[in-house]
Each structure stands twice: as C-alpha cells, then as structure tokens.
Amino acid sequence: MNAQELENLRKKIDTLDENILKLLNQRAKIAFKVGALKSKNNLSFWDPKREQEIFNRIEKLNTGPLPNQALFSIFHEIITATRELQHPTKVAFLGPETTFSHMAAIKHFGKTALFYPLPTIKDVFWEVEKGQYDYGVVPVENSIEGTVAYTLDLFMQSELKVCGEIYLKINHYLASLTHKKENIEKIYAHPQAVAQCRNWLSHHFPKIAVEEVRSTALAAQKAKDDPKSAAITTKLAIEKYGLNVLEKYIEDFAHNTTRFWIIGQTSLHPTGQDITSLIFAIPDKPGALYQALKPFAERQINLTKLESRPMKSLPWHYLFFVNLDGHCSESPVKDALNELKKICAHLKILGSYPKAYERK
Numbered sequence: 001m002n003a004q005e006l007e008n009l010r011k012k013i014d015t016l017d018e019n020i021l022k023l024l025n026q027r028a029k030i031a032f033k034v035g036a037l038k039s040k041n042n043l044s045f046w047d048p049k050r051e052q053e054i055f056n057r058i059e060k061l062n063t064g065p066l067p068n069q070a071l072f073s074i075f076h077e078i079i080t081a082t083r084e085l086q087h088p089t090k091v092a093f094l095g096p097e098t099t100f101s102h103m104a105a106i107k108h109f110g111k112t113a114l115f116y117p118l119p120t121i122k123d124v125f126w127e128v129e130k131g132q133y134d135y136g137v138v139p140v141e142n143s144i145e146g147t148v149a150y151t152l153d154l155f156m157q158s159e160l161k162v163c164g165e166i167y168l169k170i171n172h173y174l175a176s177l178t179h180k181k182e183n184i185e186k187i188y189a190h191p192q193a194v195a196q197c198r199n200w201l202s203h204h205f206p207k208i209a210v211e212e213v214r215s216t217a218l219a220a221q222k223a224k225d226d227p228k229s230a231a232i233t234t235k236l237a238i239e240k241y242g243l244n245v246l247e248k249y250i251e252d253f254a255h256n257t258t259r260f261w262i263i264g265q266t267s268l269h270p271t272g273q274d275i276t277s278l279i280f281a282i283p284d285k286p287g288a289l290y291q292a293l294k295p296f297a298e299r300q301i302n303l304t305k306l307e308s309r310p311m312k313s314l315p316w317h318y319l320f321f322v323n324l325d326g327h328c329s330e331s332p333v334k335d336a337l338n339e340l341k342k343i344c345a346h347l348k349i350l351g352s353y354p355k356a357y358e359r360k
C-alpha cells in the first residue's frame with residue numbers, strides 16, 4: 001500500500017468533513033429560527049410533509065454513488081437532531097428501556113429525543129392523552145404473529161390519532177458475560193423471543209434450561225448478574241449491560257418485522273404518500289361488507305389490510321380494521337369515507353399518516 005497516497009486521500013476527506021460540519025451548523029441555525037417561528041405561531045415542530053419534501057428532493061438530486069437508502073438515513077438523522085434543537089420531543093414507549101419498542105422510538109425520533117419507558121401500552125395511551133408526552137410509540141402488528149389486538153382495542157376508546165408508522169426488524173441476539181458457549185447453563189428470554197427462536201434453541205442448546213422473563217431487557221440484566229447464563233436479547237440491551245454477542249440473528253424467520261404506530265393528539269396534513277387506518281362496523285345482513293368496500297373499489301383506492309375483530313360489547317359481532325392508501329382529508333379517500341359513513345353502523349378514523357420509508 002502506498003502510505004502517502006492514503007494520507008493524501010484522508011486529508012481530502014478531512015477538508016470535506018470540515019465543510020460538511022460548517023454547513024450542518026449553518027443549517028441548524030436556520031432551523032432554529034424556523035423553530036422559534038413555529039413556537040410563536042403554535043405550530044407543531046414535527047412536520048412530516050416538509051420532511052417528505054426534503055427526502056423527495058434529495059432522491060431526485062442524488063447522482064450517486066451513495067444509495068438513496070443511505071442518504072435517507074443521513075438526512076433523517078440531521079432532521080431529527082435539528083428538531084431536538086428546536087424543541088426536545090418527549091416520547092413515551094412500552095418499557096423497559098432497550099426493548100424493541102425503545103429501538104423503534106429511537107429509529108424514528110433519533111437518539112437525541114427524550115424517551116420515557118412506561119409499564120403498559122395502556123399507560124402510553126393515557127399519558128399521551130393527558131399531554132404528559134408529545135407522542136407515544138406502540139406495537140401494532142408483527143409480520144409473523146399478526147395484529148397486536150390490545151393496541152387496536154385501546155384505540156376504540158381513545159381520541160388519539162395515529163401520526164406515523166415505524167418498521168423495525170426483529171433481530172434476536174444470544175449474549176452473555178462469557179465468551180464461551182460451552183459455559184452456559186441457563187438462558188433467560190422473553191416468551192415471545194423463545195417462540196421466535198424455538199428451532200434455533202432446540203438445535204444449538206437442546207439440553208439447556210430456558211427461563212422466561214418479563215422483557216428482553218430483564219433477560220439481559222439477569223445474564224449480566226450470572227456469568228454462567230446467557231440472554232436472548234436486543235442489540236441495545238447488549239450495549240447497555242456490556243454483554244458479549246455469542247450469536248446474532250438467531251430468529252427462526254429471517255423476515256421478522258414489527259410495525260409500530262406513533263400516537264399523538266393532532267391530525268396530520270397530507271404529505272402525498274399517506275396511509276389511512278380506520279375501524280368500522282356494519283349491519284348484520286347479506287352483502288353488508290360488500291357494500292362497505294364498494295366505495296373504495298369504485299375509486300381505485302388500494303386497501304392494504306382488512307381484518308375482522310370481535311366486538312367486545314356484542315358476542316359474535318365484528319368490527320373491521322382497514323389500512324388504505326391515501327389521506328382522509330383528500331379525494332378520493334374523503335369521498336369514499338363519506339359514502340361509507342352512510343352505510344355503516346360505526347366508523348372511526350384512527351388517523352392518516354405518512355408511509356414509512358420502508359414501505360415506499
């Protein structure tokens with residue numbers, strides 16, 4: 001290797017970094033002024049529509065070699081850091097710290113936001129409703145296990161709105177204080193993690209006892225206290241508790257992803273790439289579901305999910321949960337919803353929100 005050549009190239013990178021740093025701080029100063037204006041006019045600091053415009057523009061301008069996905073991550077981090085400078089966002093999530101919900105919240109709001117772990121999903125709803133926190137992050141669906149029914153049920157009694165979605169790949173790690181797998185006598189894990197890594201466990205640790213614990217975070221904590229044990233846990237918990245990774249990605253299904261919702265008090269304006277989530281009930285008669293879906297079919301509105309849920313107040317009656325492409329305040333979705341309102345017994349719009357980058 002030519003050492004001089006490497007040195008010269010690194011000098012060039014240093015100079016560019018200095019320029020990037022200057023530009024980032026110039027950008028932050030301007031965004032700070034935008035924040036002051038927003039504060040004066042009582043506007044939300046988080047503006048997904050504007051962020052969407054920025055991402056679209058960057059994609060158009062990009063001539064490579066950096067891929068759009070990498071640029072999205074970089075600009076997402078710049079914008080979240082700026083937002084925190086304008087106003088620290090208070091985000092509640094299903095705790096404890098270092099769980100997948102925590103990771104999802106960080107993924108969306110960036111590391112600099114203020115995060116508050118709460119004991120239950122219900123607490124997240126309540127505290128955001130009371131205005132204790134700006135937003136809450138709750139799991140709504142897993143690609144293998146399906147819908148988190150409890151979250152949907154809580155929405156039925158809540159005035160909160162869905163303000164966004166976050167997709168998080170669920171990667172399980174086996175971690176321990178020891179570096180040697182043969183020293184392990186016990187494995188701590190959350191029951192869901194055990195279920196999702198069952199084949200892997202029976203293949204690699206058929207004789208080792210698995211003790212189920214309340215969270216992936218607690219599993220890591222227990223493994224930290226007992227050097228002869230390991231935990232199935234998250235990357236964030238491994239960092240927090242200083243464990244060693246013995247094996248990564250031990251989940252039986254490679255595409256295990258959880259979808260989270262961001263819940264908040266305000267409805268969002270259309271961004272041009274939105275989803276609407278809603279729940280409706282229909283009369284108990286032939287063709288009722290067909291009639292309910294017709295307004296969407298006639299307008300070429302894409303329904304991305306349709307699921308029935310038992311109506312808790314009335315045995316053997318059902319609610320329908322729908323995700324569709326488009327925003328509820330814009331045609332054609334607006335017109336379809338007006339028509340649906342006339343036919344169905346009950347209609348609740350949970351929110352219209354920007355599609356996550358992963359979905360586009």
Ligand SMILES: O=C(O)C(=O)C[C@]1(C(=O)O)C=C[C@@H](O)C=C1
Nearest residue numbers: 031034045046047050079082083
């Ligand atoms: O343009 C705004 O409204 C800003 O507050 C600036 C900014 C940005 O950093 O570009 C920050 C937060 C908003 O969510 C959108 C954009």
